[in-house]
Amino acid sequence: MTMPYLANPDQQQTLEWLGGGLLTILLDSQATEGKLTVGLFDVPKDEAPPFHLHTREDEVFVLLKGNALVWAGDECHELSEGGAIYLPRNIPHSYRITSHRADLLLITTPGGIEEMFRHAGRDITTPRPEGFELNKDRLREAASLHGNVILGPPR
Template sequence: MSIPYLARPEQHQQLEWLNGDTLSILLDGAATNGQLMVGRFDVSRGEAPPWHVHTREDEVFLLISGTALVWAGEEESELTAGGIVFLPRNVPHSYRITSEKADLLMINTPAGIEGMFRETGRDRSTPRPDGFTVTPRPEVAVAYGSTVLGPPR
Protein backbone atom coordinates (compact mmCIF):
# COMPACT_ATOMS: atom_id res chain seq x y z
CA MET A 1 0.00 0.00 0.00
CA SER A 2 1.29 3.46 -0.80
CA ILE A 3 0.39 6.85 0.65
CA PRO A 4 -0.28 9.37 -2.15
CA TYR A 5 0.22 12.35 0.19
CA LEU A 6 1.66 12.68 3.67
CA ALA A 7 2.34 15.90 5.56
CA ARG A 8 3.92 16.07 8.96
CA PRO A 9 2.66 18.72 11.41
CA GLU A 10 5.68 20.97 10.78
CA GLN A 11 4.70 21.02 7.08
CA HIS A 12 1.15 22.30 7.67
CA GLN A 13 0.62 25.90 6.69
CA GLN A 14 -0.31 27.94 9.78
CA LEU A 15 -2.59 30.92 9.16
CA GLU A 16 -3.45 33.63 11.65
CA TRP A 17 -7.22 33.72 11.73
CA LEU A 18 -9.99 35.60 13.55
CA ASN A 19 -9.04 37.01 16.96
CA GLY A 20 -5.40 36.02 16.39
CA ASP A 21 -6.31 32.32 16.51
CA THR A 22 -4.75 29.72 14.19
CA LEU A 23 -5.98 27.73 11.22
CA SER A 24 -3.67 24.93 10.09
CA ILE A 25 -4.18 23.77 6.51
CA LEU A 26 -3.71 19.99 6.79
CA LEU A 27 -4.76 19.07 3.25
CA ASP A 28 -5.63 21.33 0.35
CA GLY A 29 -6.80 20.96 -3.22
CA ALA A 30 -3.23 20.61 -4.48
CA ALA A 31 -2.69 17.58 -2.22
CA THR A 32 -6.07 15.95 -2.97
CA ASN A 33 -6.54 16.70 -6.67
CA GLY A 34 -9.27 19.19 -5.75
CA GLN A 35 -11.35 16.64 -3.85
CA LEU A 36 -10.90 17.73 -0.26
CA MET A 37 -9.70 20.46 2.09
CA VAL A 38 -8.99 19.69 5.75
CA GLY A 39 -8.18 22.43 8.24
CA ARG A 40 -7.74 22.49 11.99
CA PHE A 41 -8.66 25.52 14.06
CA ASP A 42 -7.03 26.31 17.41
CA VAL A 43 -9.46 28.96 18.62
CA SER A 44 -10.51 30.90 21.71
CA ARG A 45 -13.81 31.84 23.33
CA GLY A 46 -15.92 34.09 21.13
CA GLU A 47 -14.36 33.09 17.79
CA ALA A 48 -17.24 33.27 15.34
CA PRO A 49 -17.33 33.64 11.57
CA PRO A 50 -20.10 35.70 9.98
CA TRP A 51 -23.45 34.07 9.18
CA HIS A 52 -22.71 32.67 5.72
CA VAL A 53 -23.52 30.08 3.06
CA HIS A 54 -21.29 27.99 0.76
CA THR A 55 -22.47 27.32 -2.79
CA ARG A 56 -19.61 25.08 -3.94
CA GLU A 57 -18.79 22.71 -1.09
CA ASP A 58 -20.23 20.67 1.72
CA GLU A 59 -18.64 21.14 5.12
CA VAL A 60 -18.07 18.96 8.18
CA PHE A 61 -17.04 20.25 11.61
CA LEU A 62 -15.65 17.88 14.24
CA LEU A 63 -15.14 19.49 17.63
CA ILE A 64 -12.10 17.70 19.05
CA SER A 65 -12.18 19.65 22.31
CA GLY A 66 -14.17 22.55 23.72
CA THR A 67 -17.77 23.66 23.25
CA ALA A 68 -19.57 25.73 20.64
CA LEU A 69 -22.98 26.91 19.55
CA VAL A 70 -23.73 25.97 15.95
CA TRP A 71 -26.42 27.47 13.75
CA ALA A 72 -27.55 25.65 10.60
CA GLY A 73 -30.53 27.11 8.83
CA GLU A 74 -33.03 27.95 11.55
CA GLU A 75 -31.63 25.45 14.07
CA GLU A 76 -29.32 26.25 16.99
CA SER A 77 -27.43 23.42 18.67
CA GLU A 78 -24.76 23.06 21.32
CA LEU A 79 -21.74 21.07 20.21
CA THR A 80 -19.46 19.43 22.78
CA ALA A 81 -16.13 17.64 22.45
CA GLY A 82 -16.45 14.76 19.98
CA GLY A 83 -19.55 16.26 18.35
CA ILE A 84 -19.74 16.46 14.59
CA VAL A 85 -21.88 18.56 12.23
CA PHE A 86 -22.54 18.08 8.51
CA LEU A 87 -23.38 21.31 6.68
CA PRO A 88 -24.51 20.69 3.10
CA ARG A 89 -23.84 23.42 0.57
CA ASN A 90 -26.53 26.12 0.35
CA VAL A 91 -27.43 25.84 4.06
CA PRO A 92 -26.68 29.09 5.92
CA HIS A 93 -24.59 28.48 9.03
CA SER A 94 -22.19 29.79 11.63
CA TYR A 95 -20.79 28.91 15.02
CA ARG A 96 -19.47 30.57 18.16
CA ILE A 97 -16.87 29.04 20.47
CA THR A 98 -18.22 29.04 24.05
CA SER A 99 -15.32 27.35 25.88
CA GLU A 100 -12.05 29.05 26.81
CA LYS A 101 -10.26 27.17 23.98
CA ALA A 102 -11.42 24.79 21.25
CA ASP A 103 -9.84 22.45 18.73
CA LEU A 104 -12.02 22.17 15.63
CA LEU A 105 -11.43 20.03 12.55
CA MET A 106 -13.04 21.32 9.34
CA ILE A 107 -13.45 19.22 6.19
CA ASN A 108 -14.72 20.68 2.91
CA THR A 109 -15.50 18.80 -0.27
CA PRO A 110 -14.63 19.64 -2.93
CA ALA A 111 -11.52 21.68 -2.09
CA GLY A 112 -11.07 25.34 -2.99
CA ILE A 113 -12.24 27.30 0.03
CA GLU A 114 -8.69 27.22 1.42
CA GLY A 115 -7.97 30.04 -1.05
CA MET A 116 -10.34 32.30 0.90
CA PHE A 117 -8.60 31.48 4.17
CA ARG A 118 -5.18 32.12 2.62
CA GLU A 119 -6.29 35.42 1.10
CA THR A 120 -8.01 36.66 4.26
CA GLY A 121 -5.65 35.27 6.91
CA ARG A 122 -1.91 35.71 7.36
CA ASP A 123 0.69 33.01 6.90
CA ARG A 124 2.37 32.77 10.30
CA SER A 125 5.74 32.07 8.63
CA THR A 126 5.85 35.70 7.44
CA PRO A 127 6.49 38.77 9.61
CA ARG A 128 3.34 40.19 11.19
CA PRO A 129 2.68 43.76 10.00
CA ASP A 130 2.02 46.31 12.73
CA GLY A 131 -1.67 46.56 13.54
CA PHE A 132 -2.61 43.50 11.44
CA THR A 133 -5.98 41.92 12.20
CA VAL A 134 -7.97 39.34 10.29
CA THR A 135 -11.38 40.65 9.34
CA PRO A 136 -13.96 38.84 7.22
CA ARG A 137 -13.86 40.09 3.64
CA PRO A 138 -17.18 39.42 1.87
CA GLU A 139 -15.70 40.21 -1.56
CA VAL A 140 -13.06 37.51 -1.08
CA ALA A 141 -15.67 35.03 0.20
CA VAL A 142 -17.76 35.55 -2.96
CA ALA A 143 -14.76 34.76 -5.16
CA TYR A 144 -14.59 31.35 -3.44
CA GLY A 145 -18.33 30.56 -3.61
CA SER A 146 -19.39 31.83 -0.18
CA THR A 147 -21.79 34.61 0.64
CA VAL A 148 -21.75 36.53 3.92
CA LEU A 149 -25.37 36.90 5.00
CA GLY A 150 -24.87 38.81 8.20
CA PRO A 151 -22.73 39.39 11.27
CA PRO A 152 -21.60 36.60 13.58
CA ARG A 153 -24.27 35.20 15.86
Protein backbone atom coordinates in the same frame (compact mmCIF):
# COMPACT_ATOMS: atom_id res chain seq x y z
CA MET B 1 1.56 0.26 0.16
CA THR B 2 2.34 3.76 -1.08
CA MET B 3 0.72 6.85 0.39
CA PRO B 4 -0.71 9.17 -2.28
CA TYR B 5 0.15 12.18 -0.09
CA LEU B 6 1.69 12.62 3.34
CA ALA B 7 1.83 16.02 5.06
CA ASN B 8 3.93 16.27 8.18
CA PRO B 9 3.59 19.42 10.32
CA ASP B 10 6.54 21.14 8.61
CA GLN B 11 4.68 20.77 5.27
CA GLN B 12 1.42 22.28 6.54
CA GLN B 13 0.50 25.94 6.41
CA THR B 14 -0.82 27.80 9.45
CA LEU B 15 -2.80 31.01 9.03
CA GLU B 16 -3.82 33.62 11.55
CA TRP B 17 -7.60 33.80 11.40
CA LEU B 18 -10.58 35.43 13.13
CA GLY B 19 -10.08 36.75 16.64
CA GLY B 20 -6.43 35.71 16.69
CA GLY B 21 -7.30 32.07 16.09
CA LEU B 22 -5.19 29.79 13.93
CA LEU B 23 -6.10 27.56 11.01
CA THR B 24 -3.63 24.87 10.03
CA ILE B 25 -4.28 23.53 6.55
CA LEU B 26 -3.52 19.83 6.96
CA LEU B 27 -4.43 18.79 3.41
CA ASP B 28 -5.35 21.20 0.64
CA SER B 29 -7.06 20.62 -2.69
CA GLN B 30 -3.71 20.29 -4.46
CA ALA B 31 -2.73 17.42 -2.15
CA THR B 32 -6.09 15.65 -2.61
CA GLU B 33 -6.55 16.13 -6.37
CA GLY B 34 -9.34 18.61 -5.60
CA LYS B 35 -11.41 16.11 -3.65
CA LEU B 36 -11.29 17.72 -0.21
CA THR B 37 -9.70 20.17 2.19
CA VAL B 38 -8.83 19.28 5.78
CA GLY B 39 -7.95 21.93 8.35
CA LEU B 40 -7.57 22.31 12.08
CA PHE B 41 -8.75 25.44 13.88
CA ASP B 42 -7.33 26.47 17.27
CA VAL B 43 -9.60 29.31 18.35
CA PRO B 44 -10.38 31.32 21.49
CA LYS B 45 -13.65 31.87 23.32
CA ASP B 46 -16.22 33.91 21.36
CA GLU B 47 -14.55 33.27 18.00
CA ALA B 48 -17.42 33.39 15.51
CA PRO B 49 -17.42 33.70 11.74
CA PRO B 50 -20.12 35.74 10.01
CA PHE B 51 -23.40 33.96 9.27
CA HIS B 52 -22.68 32.55 5.80
CA LEU B 53 -23.17 29.76 3.30
CA HIS B 54 -20.96 27.86 0.88
CA THR B 55 -22.09 27.46 -2.72
CA ARG B 56 -19.31 25.05 -3.71
CA GLU B 57 -18.56 22.83 -0.70
CA ASP B 58 -20.24 20.54 1.76
CA GLU B 59 -18.68 20.99 5.19
CA VAL B 60 -18.08 18.84 8.25
CA PHE B 61 -16.91 20.19 11.60
CA VAL B 62 -15.73 17.92 14.41
CA LEU B 63 -15.28 19.66 17.75
CA LEU B 64 -12.18 17.91 19.06
CA LYS B 65 -11.88 20.09 22.16
CA GLY B 66 -14.19 22.65 23.72
CA ASN B 67 -17.83 23.68 23.30
CA ALA B 68 -19.73 25.78 20.78
CA LEU B 69 -23.11 26.98 19.69
CA VAL B 70 -23.87 26.13 16.06
CA TRP B 71 -26.50 27.76 13.87
CA ALA B 72 -27.85 25.94 10.81
CA GLY B 73 -30.56 27.96 9.14
CA ASP B 74 -32.81 29.30 11.93
CA GLU B 75 -31.89 26.54 14.40
CA CYS B 76 -29.31 26.85 17.16
CA HIS B 77 -27.70 23.77 18.73
CA GLU B 78 -25.07 23.14 21.38
CA LEU B 79 -22.08 21.18 20.13
CA SER B 80 -19.99 19.54 22.82
CA GLU B 81 -16.52 18.06 22.74
CA GLY B 82 -16.41 15.13 20.32
CA GLY B 83 -19.54 16.30 18.49
CA ALA B 84 -19.77 16.68 14.72
CA ILE B 85 -21.99 18.55 12.32
CA TYR B 86 -22.55 18.10 8.59
CA LEU B 87 -23.47 21.27 6.67
CA PRO B 88 -24.47 20.70 3.04
CA ARG B 89 -23.71 23.52 0.63
CA ASN B 90 -26.24 26.37 0.49
CA ILE B 91 -27.27 25.92 4.16
CA PRO B 92 -26.72 29.19 6.06
CA HIS B 93 -24.64 28.57 9.17
CA SER B 94 -22.26 29.89 11.78
CA TYR B 95 -20.89 29.00 15.20
CA ARG B 96 -19.63 30.66 18.36
CA ILE B 97 -17.05 29.12 20.67
CA THR B 98 -18.36 29.04 24.25
CA SER B 99 -15.40 27.35 25.97
CA HIS B 100 -12.09 29.03 26.83
CA ARG B 101 -10.50 27.55 23.66
CA ALA B 102 -11.56 25.05 21.03
CA ASP B 103 -10.02 22.78 18.42
CA LEU B 104 -12.21 22.19 15.38
CA LEU B 105 -11.44 19.76 12.58
CA LEU B 106 -12.75 21.10 9.26
CA ILE B 107 -13.38 18.86 6.25
CA THR B 108 -14.88 20.23 3.03
CA THR B 109 -15.63 18.48 -0.20
CA PRO B 110 -14.70 19.22 -2.86
CA GLY B 111 -11.47 20.96 -1.90
CA GLY B 112 -10.62 24.58 -2.55
CA ILE B 113 -11.98 26.52 0.42
CA GLU B 114 -8.42 26.91 1.70
CA GLU B 115 -7.91 29.60 -0.94
CA MET B 116 -10.52 31.78 0.79
CA PHE B 117 -8.66 31.38 4.09
CA ARG B 118 -5.33 32.12 2.41
CA HIS B 119 -6.76 35.21 0.72
CA ALA B 120 -8.07 36.80 3.93
CA GLY B 121 -5.79 35.28 6.57
CA ARG B 122 -2.09 35.73 7.29
CA ASP B 123 0.54 33.02 7.00
CA ILE B 124 2.22 32.94 10.42
CA THR B 125 5.65 32.36 8.85
CA THR B 126 5.58 35.94 7.53
CA PRO B 127 6.25 38.93 9.79
CA ARG B 128 3.07 40.15 11.46
CA PRO B 129 2.31 43.73 10.46
CA GLU B 130 1.81 46.00 13.46
CA GLY B 131 -1.87 46.18 14.36
CA PHE B 132 -2.81 43.32 12.01
CA GLU B 133 -6.46 42.38 12.20
CA LEU B 134 -8.49 40.23 9.86
CA ASN B 135 -10.19 42.94 7.83
CA LYS B 136 -13.95 42.48 7.28
CA ASP B 137 -13.73 43.90 3.75
CA ARG B 138 -10.92 41.47 2.89
CA LEU B 139 -12.97 38.61 4.37
CA ARG B 140 -16.02 39.61 2.31
CA GLU B 141 -13.85 39.85 -0.83
CA ALA B 142 -12.26 36.43 -0.16
CA ALA B 143 -15.66 34.85 0.47
CA SER B 144 -17.09 36.27 -2.75
CA LEU B 145 -14.12 35.14 -4.85
CA HIS B 146 -14.37 31.59 -3.54
CA GLY B 147 -18.10 30.85 -3.67
CA ASN B 148 -19.08 31.82 -0.14
CA VAL B 149 -21.85 34.26 0.71
CA ILE B 150 -21.76 36.33 3.89
CA LEU B 151 -25.35 36.77 5.03
CA GLY B 152 -24.88 38.74 8.21
CA PRO B 153 -22.82 39.38 11.31
CA PRO B 154 -21.64 36.64 13.65
CA ARG B 155 -24.30 35.18 15.90
